[in-house]
Amino acid sequence: MVSQTLNEIYQLLFERLGPQHWWPGDTQFEIIIGAILTQNTNWTNVEKAIANLKAADWLSPDKLYHLEITRLAELIRPAGYFNIKAKRLKSFLGWLFENYDGRLSNLESLDTFRLRDELLAIKGVGRETADSILLYAFDRPIFVVDAYTARVAVRHSLIEPGADYEQLRELFQLNLPEDVQLFNEYHALLVKVGKEFCRPKARCPGCPLEKLPHNLDAEYF
Numbered sequence: 670m671v672s673q674t675l676n677e678i679y680q681l682l683f684e685r686l687g688p689q690h691w692w693p694g695d696t697q698f699e700i701i702i703g704a705i706l707t708q709n710t711n712w713t714n715v716e717k718a719i720a721n722l723k724a725a726d727w728l729s730p731d732k733l734y735h736l737e738i739t740r741l742a743e744l745i746r747p748a749g750y751f752n753i754k755a756k757r758l759k760s761f762l763g764w765l766f767e768n769y770d771g772r773l774s775n776l777e778s779l780d781t782f783r784l785r786d787e788l789l790a791i792k793g794v795g796r797e798t799a800d801s802i803l804l805y806a807f808d809r810p811i812f813v814v815d816a817y818t819a820r821v822a823v824r825h826s827l828i829e830p831g832a833d834y835e836q837l838r839e840l841f842q843l844n845l846p847e848d849v850q851l852f853n854e855y856h857a858l859l860v861k862v863g864k865e866f867c868r869p870k871a872r873c874p875g876c877p878l879e880k881l882p883h884n885l886d887a888e889y890f
């Protein structure tokens with residue numbers, strides 16, 4: 670029943686909204702940097718920060734690892750919270766260089782949940798960031814959860830209000846086929862519907878999921 674509803678939601682979203690082409694980024698490293706920079710800001714600001722790094726030719730693990738943190742903070746200023754995010758990028762790079770010789774390719778052989786645990790142990794890397802890195806940079810079958818996911822799931826009675834991150838991740842991950850491309854597209858579609866329709870004040874008329882039973886009393890936020 671849950672699987673059926675999740676599939677129906679996906680079909681309706683995909684038919685109406687089409688492919689979302691996530692995650693924007695030319696390289697695996699750029700996707701990781703974007704996942705760390707996008708915390709608490711919108712993507713347009715992240716793009717500006719990444720453009721600064723590219724223009725200065727700093728966008729490689731080795732170069733960023735050796736870049737002075739104050740200069741890094743300056744370059745990523747458009748992404749907001751730039752001092753904190755510079756520290757987070759440095760923490761990620763420190764872990765990569767201290768444990769894996771600075772090579773992303775050395776992470777490929779790690780089991781998905783071992784890699785997840787290691788990412789989560791890095792200061793400033795939370796679940797959503799770690800899972801975005803796993804799914805979008807490493808093509809691992811992990812479902813990424815965010816506020817939009819929670820809102821749609823609760824309003825469509827798929828989970829109780831107040832469900833935590835892991836409960837939401839498992840709801841999707843355990844009830845859908847283990848398919849990286851499906852998880853990639855599904856998360857992106859939930860973000861799209863969350864931004865355009867399933868906002869804190871829901872705009873159900875015209876929403877791709879309008880015909881499915883939903884309950885706006887079951888507020889998540």
Ligand code: SF4
Pocket residue numbers: 821824825862866867868871872873876877878879880883884
């Ligand atoms: S806006 Fe309404 S129909 Fe659309 S996802 Fe949210 S609760 Fe469902």
